Amino acid sequence: QEFAVCSSPTGYGDCEVVKLESGFVGCNYKDMTGEQCFAHAKSLVAPLHGYFSNQDKKYEALRFECAKFTAATKAKVAECAYLQEAVNAKVMEANERAEEFNQDAENTEANCKTACSEYQECR
Numbered sequence: 001q002e003f004a005v006c007s008s009p010t011g012y013g014d015c016e017v018v019k020l021e022s023g024f025v026g027c028n029y030k031d032m033t034g035e036q037c038f039a040h041a042k043s044l045v046a047p048l049h050g051y052f053s054n055q056d057k058k059y060e061a062l063r064f065e066c067a068k069f070t071a072a073t074k075a076k077v078a079e080c081a082y083l084q085e086a087v088n089a090k091v092m093e094a095n096e097r098a099e100e101f102n103q104d105a106e107n108t109e110a111n112c113k114t115a116c117s118e119y120q121e122c123r
Contacts, residue, residue, distance in 0.1 A: 027037030 027034075027040070029037070032040070
């Protein structure tokens with residue numbers, strides 16, 4: 001198998017391909033000691049150390065970036081809620097004024113009708 005190992009924490013930039021040697025990890029204890037078997041198995045996976053180290057750096061960079069965005073998103077949501085409350089208050093105020101205007105218009109119309117009927121009676 002091949003793995004890309006990049007020097008940049010974001011995974012972009014100078015990368016090299018690390019090939020995992022295929023080999024038999026088992027140990028023939030007739031020919032090798034336990035230490036030799038361990039060293040052999042370790043040598044087969046050694047190229048992956050850099051790969052996983054880089055993956056960990058990339059993960060940490062993304063986690064940090066997400067934390068920044070999460071905080072910014074929460075702040076923006078709070079700001080939007082505050083602005084929405086302000087808009088709602090202005091809409092309610094405008095509706096109350098419209099109701100007052102409509103009531104005043106109805107009162108004026110009623111007064112005019114009364115005045116007109118009184119005028120008609122006088123004629």
